[in-house]
Every structure is written in structure tokens, then in C-alpha cells.
Amino acid sequence: MDIPLLRLRDGNQIPLWSANDLELAFGTGTAWFKDVGDTTFSQGLVDLTKAAIEKGFYHLDCAEMYGTEEEVGIAIKESGVPREKLFITNKVAQGIDDIEAAIDQSLQKIQTDYFDLYLIHIPFFAKSDEDFQRAWKTMEGIQKSGKARSIGVSNYLRPHIEATLKGATSPPAINQIEYHAYLQRGDGYVAWLQDNEIQVGSFKGLTPAFRAPDGPLREPLARIAKAHGVTEAAVLISWIMRNNVVAVTTTTKLARLDEYAQALKIKLTEEEVKEITDVGGTYHFRTSWGERFAEDDRS
Template sequence: MDIPYLPLRDGNKIPMVGDTTFNQELVDVAEIAIRKGFHHIDCAEMYDTEQEIGIAIKKAVAQGIDDIAAALDHSLEKMQLTYFDLYLIHVPFFAKSDSDFQEKSIGVSNYLRPHLEATLKTATDPPVINQIEYHPYLQRADSFLPWMREHGIQVASFKGLTPAFRCPEGPLVGCLSRIAEAHNTKETSILLAWLIQNGVIAITTTLQPKRLDDYARALTLKLTNEELHEISDVGSKFHFRTSWQEKFEESDRA
């Protein structure tokens, strides 16, 4: 499977579609995903799946060569790996010098613009990616995505399939169904294609191996400009956030 890569400003590159690992039941699916060519695996210590996912990775691919200092050591030990391609930081902390970490790339997760502005003032090796909840119902306000890209920060999306799974009765239901029928595919493939064609890395997850083929279909889809605009326009008129709702006002689209 030919998954497109997005270049990062530090010279590395990242697959445009990633597979997240939130539940131990995903271990077998993770191995299948890797063998199918999904080499972007999204994991976190809080998911409590690192040891199992590490076994799946070890079965499917060869190990690398570097190690990571401090907190990364614990994750690497559980996953039976020796380096990460990308390490995402979920709290307002960042390395002060290149010697703090030896991974290929460093990114952040759930950072808002004030967090990034503070980080960029002090980090000698700034983040190359910010992974945030992003989908047609949460397209972010105040030109956040263009601002990040102007500062060399690419965007990765989690919960990108929210209109299909979390808000199936939302205003996009008819639009997605019609576009999916026109392309002879599923609504989930349309949503992933919308992300990819907008230059956003799509993080997916599933307990059903057959859905991986639906997700892979998004890589060959070419939505028209009219279809892309319609999804964005209809989605922007409805606001829904799945994560950290208690941290935001109901109308806050930051």
C-alpha cells in the first residue's frame, strides 16, 4: 500500500495516515495494520498498550537503533523498541537543548496557540507536529492551522471520523452519504480523504481489520474542490468537541 508522506521541517517525513492504539484489543489489528503498510502508529503511556503494541511492532517490522532519555526510556522498555520516529508531548514542557532527546522528531499534542507561542520562545528544537482533535465539526478558530504551518508545525488529527461515529445524525449525514455513493466508498473514507487533501495527518483506530481497507481507500480518493468545500462549509455550521469538553466553553472552537 502506497501511503503518502508529509515532510517535516526537521528533514524527516511522516505517513499521512496513522493507526492509534487506545485499547489492548487493538494489538492484533495493529500487527495487521503494520503488515498492510500503516507504519504510523499512534500510542501513549496512558493508553496502557505499549508492551502489547511493542510486541506487534516487533513481529511486523525490524527494530531501530537509538534510545531516548528520561521518560521515554520507560515507554521504550515496555514496547521493546530502541527509538521512536516521533515523540508527542501532551503537557506544556519542552526540551531546552538538542541533547535532551535523541529521537528523530519531537511533536506535541493538544497544544493551543498560547502553548505553542510559549514553546517557540524557548525551544531550540521546536515541535514539528501538533496532534489535535480536528474534523469538519471542529475546524479550529482564529486561523490556527495556517498559523501553525507558518511556523513549520504540521497538524495531525485524532477523532477525525467524529461526524460518522460520534455525530451520525449531524448536518453532514446527507452530504457524506451522497459523496460516498458518488465515489463508491464509505463515509469514513470520505472523511479521511477530506483530512488528507487538506494536508492534515489522519490518526485512525478500529477493532475490525476489514475497516483498514476502507481507510486505505481514502489514499486513492480524489475529492473535487466542490466536495471539499461542501464538507468544510456544512461542517463549520455545527460545533462538536469529543475531548476535554470540560476545559472549553460550549461555543469555544479553539
């Protein structure tokens, strides 16, 4: 697949496709709930990840929290694709108190010398602005060491970003957040990030099709998908990409990868993009960290 690239503020580029708009990344979080020692599941993840790589999904979105790093490493090795052709994102959560040790362990598990992008997975570890700044200083040191070519954050709200920026020499290159037509984030947050040269990554981007299928986009998505001869998932991925957001999508079914790849073959009209945005904005549906937000909080 000929995947477009999105430029990061540090001069590096991230694939805008790996199952997410302008960067469709193949997420490996499908194994988050695996049982330790479940060899059948582990082999299945190896096979699925290897198949994704062979289909051209060269952006692999990983995380310490998912517990799948060893399988990803095996899949990469067995795929035979040179490391320099891959874009590997990883995230630290459990190891936040010793990020340097955490990245060393993750690099060993995935069998690589560096990550193309390394993120702080969640902001909830911090009790003060100083906590954000201390963690970020460590991330900057990791970037200087060459163990991560670009560094960023995930699930950060604007106050978390602002606290981090106060002590940052190299600001975050990207913030990966839940972003889809039913959670476009309030108060112009996505535009604010992009205006500050912090790119946006999306997870749970297919929520309107799979997690809230009876929402107000049900008819428009079906109609637009039929007009382009693709699935609703491909339409949603294309919508994300049109918003210059990196899309990360997970699946447990190999056939879904071909379905998602249809997003690269279509071009939504301005009217279709606007309709998805406007209709989606009338509805609110959050899938992650709901316990930390009021029912209609769209931040």
C-alpha cells in the same frame, strides 16, 4: 500501500496515511480503558496491531497514557517488519515531570531504540510559560540524544505554542489536535501552525460519521461517498489529507482498516472539499477535554 509522506521542519518525513489524511496513522488508543492483566484484551490488541502492520499501516500512533506499549512492542516483533520501515509516534503524559525516564521506559516496553516522533501529550501540566519551556528543553535534549528523531506536542493551543517557542532552539515539528469537519479550530489556528512550519496531526477525525452522525454533513457525506463508491469514513479521511493534516484513526475491527484504506484510492473534487468544509463549519462538536472549553469555544 503506497503512502504519501509529509515533510517536517527538521527534515524528517512522516507518513501522511495511517488512518489520517496525508498521514493515516493506526492509533493504538483503543485499549486505553483495558483492565490491567486482561490477557484476552491484550492478545486481541497484539493481533489487531500486527494485522494493521501486515496491511501496510506502518505509522503506529502510541502513547504512555494508553497503557498499550507492551502489546504494540510484541506486535511489531511478531510482524517481522524491519524497524526502519515503521514510523512510531509516542507521547508522554504521566511522566512529564521526568521525561528522560519516561521515554526510556517507553522505549523498553515497545522494544525499540528510538521513536520517529515523540510528543508532549497534553499542555495542562504547565502553570507558567517557564514550565512549557523547561519541558521543551528536555525534549530538545532527547532529540539530540537520538532517542527521538522528531519532537512535537499534542493538544496545545496557540498560547501554549507561543510560550514554548519563546525558549525553543528546535521548535515543535507537529501539533496533534482534535481536528475534523465539526472542529476546524477557530481564529485560523491550523493555518497559523502550518505557516509557522508546525505540521498538524488530527485525532477523532471521523467524528462527523461516528460521533455526530445526525449533524448537517449527514446528507453531503452520504452523497459524496456514493459518488466515489466508498464509505463516509474514507471521505472524511480523504478530506483531512487534502488539508495537509496527518490523520490518526483507531478501530477495534480489522475490516475497518480496509475501509479506511479506500481513502487512498479516491480524489475528492475541489467542490466536494469545499462543501465538507463549509457545511461542517456551521456545526460545532468537540469530543476531547470538553470540560476545559466553553460550549461554543472552537479554539
